[in-house]
Structures are given as C-alpha cells and as structure tokens.
Amino acid sequence: MTMIKLVDLKKNYQVLNRSEGLGGAFRDLFSRDYRVVEAVKGLSLEIDEGEIVGFVGPNGAGKSTTIKMMTGVLKPSSGTLTVNGRVPTKNRARNMQEIGVVFGQRTQLWWDLPVIESFKILRQIYQVDKAEFARNMGLFEDLIDLKALYSTPVRYLSLGQRMLCDVAAAFLHDPKVIFLDEPTIGLDISVKTRIRQVIQSLNQLKKTTIILTTHDLSDIEALCKRIVVIDKGAVVYDGSIARVTQMFGAHRTLKIQLDPAQLLAMDQLAAGVHGQFSRPDAIQMEPGEEGWLHVTLNQEQVQLIEVLHYLGSLYPIQDIKIEEISIDKIVKDIYEGALA
Numbered sequence: 001m002t003m004i005k006l007v008d009l010k011k012n013y014q015v016l017n018r019s020e021g022l023g024g025a026f027r028d029l030f031s032r033d034y035r036v037v038e039a040v041k042g043l044s045l046e047i048d049e050g051e052i053v054g055f056v057g058p059n060g061a062g063k064s065t066t067i068k069m070m071t072g073v074l075k076p077s078s079g080t081l082t083v084n085g086r087v088p089t090k091n092r093a094r095n096m097q098e099i100g101v102v103f104g105q106r107t108q109l110w111w112d113l114p115v116i117e118s119f120k121i122l123r124q125i126y127q128v129d130k131a132e133f134a135r136n137m138g139l140f141e142d143l144i145d146l147k148a149l150y151s152t153p154v155r156y157l158s159l160g161q162r163m164l165c166d167v168a169a170a171f172l173h174d175p176k177v178i179f180l181d182e183p184t185i186g187l188d189i190s191v192k193t194r195i196r197q198v199i200q201s202l203n204q205l206k207k208t209t210i211i212l213t214t215h216d217l218s219d220i221e222a223l224c225k226r227i228v229v230i231d232k233g234a235v236v237y238d239g240s241i242a243r244v245t246q247m248f249g250a251h252r253t254l255k256i257q258l259d260p261a262q263l264l265a266m267d268q269l270a271a272g273v274h275g276q277f278s279r280p281d282a283i284q285m286e287p288g289e290e291g292w293l294h295v296t297l298n299q300e301q302v303q304l305i306e307v308l309h310y311l312g313s314l315y316p317i318q319d320i321k322i323e324e325i326s327i328d329k330i331v332k333d334i335y336e337g338a339l340a
C-alpha cells in the first residue's frame with residue numbers, strides 16, 4: 001500500500017534581493033525586488049507502507065523543504081502530495097497524529113522533567129489510550145530498558161540515552177510515518193549500532209514508514225534498502241542501495257600512505273597520474289589524513305596494479321589498503337553527475 005505519494009511536486013521561495021548599505025535598506029522599503037528560488041523542482045515519488053527510505057542530497061538540495069511539505073508545515077507551490085491518502089496541509093491536525101519526528105540535533109522531550117513525565121505529556125497530546133500506552137511502554141522497556149531511565153530528568157541523560165528515548169517517544173502514538181533527521185549524529189559507533197537496531201525492530205514490529213535524512217551514509221546502509229538521492233530540487237537516483245553499489249562494483253579505492261609532504265603537491269601528483277593513463281576520467285585522487293592518498297578507480301577502465309606500480313615508482317610507499325568504494329563516495333559521485 002502506498003503511504004506517501006508525490007507527483008511533480010514543486011516549491012518556490014520568494015526572496016528579497018537586498019540592496020547594500022543603509023541607503024539600500026531605505027530604498028528596499030519602497031521598491032521591493034524579489035527573486036524566486038526553486039527549492040523543489042518537480043519531485044515524483046511513491047513510498048510504500050513499512051519502507052525505510054534514505055533521503056539524501058548535498059546541502060541546499062531541497063530535502064528539508066520536501067520534508068516540511070510532507071509534514072504539512074509548508075504548502076507546495078504546485079503538484080500533488082498525499083500522506084496516508086490525505087493532503088498534509090489540509091488535514092494538519094489529523095496529519096500530526098499520523099506522523100512522528102526525531103531530530104538528532106534537538107530533543108522532543110521536556111528537558112527538566114523526568115523521562116516518564118515526557119511520555120505522559122506525549123500521551124495526552126496524541127490522545128493515546130491507556131491500553132496502547134501500557135503496551136508501547138512495555139515494548140520500550142523490553143527493547144531499550146526504558147524503565148531504568150524513567151526517573152532521570154532528560155537533561156541528565158547521555159546523548160545516546162536521550163536519542164533512544166526520542167526514538168521511543170516518536171513511536172509512542174503508533175504513527176504511520178516517522179521522519180528521522182540525523183538520528184545518530186555525535187554518537188560513537190556502538191551507540192549508533194544500538195539506535196539503528198531499535199529503529200529496525202520498531203519498524204518491523206509496527207510496519208511504520210520511515211524517511212531517514214542524514215549525512216551519515218552508514219545509517220542509510222544499515223537501515224535502508226532504498227535510497228533517494230536529490231540534487232538541486234530534483235531526483236538524481238531512486239532505487240535500491242544494492243543496485244547502486246553494483247553499478248559501482250568495479251570501483252575500488254586504493255589507499256596508499258606516503259610521506260605527508262608529498263601530498264602537498266597534490267595537483268601535480270594528480271596531473272602526473274592522469275597524464276600516465278589513457279582513461280584519466282576513471283581515476284580520482286584525494287588526500288586523506290596523515291599522509292594517506294585515496295585513489296578511486298574503475299577497474300574496468302584502469303588496472304589498479306598499474307596505478308600502484310606507477311605511484312610506487314615515484315614515491316616510497318609506507319602502507320597500502322585496497323577497499324571497495326564506500327557508499328559515501330558513490331553518493332558524492334552521483335551528486336557530481338556520475339549517472340548523468
């Protein structure tokens with residue numbers, strides 16, 4: 001069943017072109033000169049009940065604008081949008097009952113109150129009946145040992161505990177759709193894994209549709225089968241993570257450690273490598289940390305061993321690693337037109 005449907009959705013913002021200086025500010029009072037920013041330029045998407053979809057794109061791609069339209073905060077300029085069959089801006093109160101949100105950067109809970117009090121307030125706000133409240137609190141107690149945190153004021157929770165509470169709180173009223181924004185930001189890897197497990201279990205138990213926006217693509221890799229990449233307000237890739245990684249299956253990242261001073265002349269180094277091989281477009285180079293040089297190449301076009309030999313003939317290599325291309329790199333390449 002389709003839970004979210006966007007058809008040719010557009011959103012324009014009108015922005016005042018401000019004139020410079022005090023005189024300019026004075027002039028702006030009388031003659032207003034506006035320009036239009038096309039933040040979302042015709043998005044069409046269908047997301048099914050129970051799907052977890054990674055929604056990614058570079059800064060300014062239009063992610064927040066799209067999410068704000070899905071949550072009913074912003075009205076689209078044109079196109080159609082339904083969430084669980086309803087138009088979010090027309091049914092805001094009803095829509096709010098059916099969605100949940102988690103922001104990694106700020107809590108939805110009451111900072112000074114013990115955890116259990118926040119859940120009781122949310123129960124009132126969302127009119128969760130007693131039996132459902134008891135059932136869900138029992139589930140959260142089993143899944144994340146929530147009971148141990150009941151009496152702790154939110155301000156004393158660790159970031160990881162706070163995020164677990166926020167995730168549980170978003171599921172309290174059994175929403176149909178949850179928007180997760182950077183749910184693991186600032187957490188160490190073991191806590192990230194824990195939060196992802198909890199999200200996955202709740203998604204499977206409750207068949208909640210989840211839209212995950214994050215710049216941490218390891219969250220997407222761990223949680224989503226499907227990824228939607230947007231750039232400049234339009235979809236540039238919509239499909240399975242498996243397919244996108246397959247498309248880049250012949251890519252490898254060769255990491256070599258050199259004397260850090262050699263990386264200072266990166267442009268020269270890149271020009272030398274590109275000049276040496278017949279398919280320079282198949283080789284990308286960027287400096288890593290502590291003298292590591294990352295060379296990503298497409299093995300269908302360039303032999304990794306030849307690149308390694310060439311670099312080895314120029315510099316003493318201290319260490320080598322060969323890795324499959326990371327999902328971060330794939331998505332960055334997609335933004336930069338790799339699928340165009």
Ligand SMILES: Nc1ncnc2c1ncn2[C@@H]1O[C@H](COP(=O)(O)OP(=O)(O)OP(=O)(O)O)[C@@H](O)[C@H]1O
Binds near residue numbers: 066
């Ligand atoms: N209220 C606004 N008024 C004018 N322009 C806006 C407004 N909000 C966003 N924009 C512009 O719309 C475009 C899309 O912004 P949006 O915030 O949706 O991108 P984003 O993908 O969420 O970016 P980020 O990852 O940086 O949060 C950008 O060019 C941004 O400057």
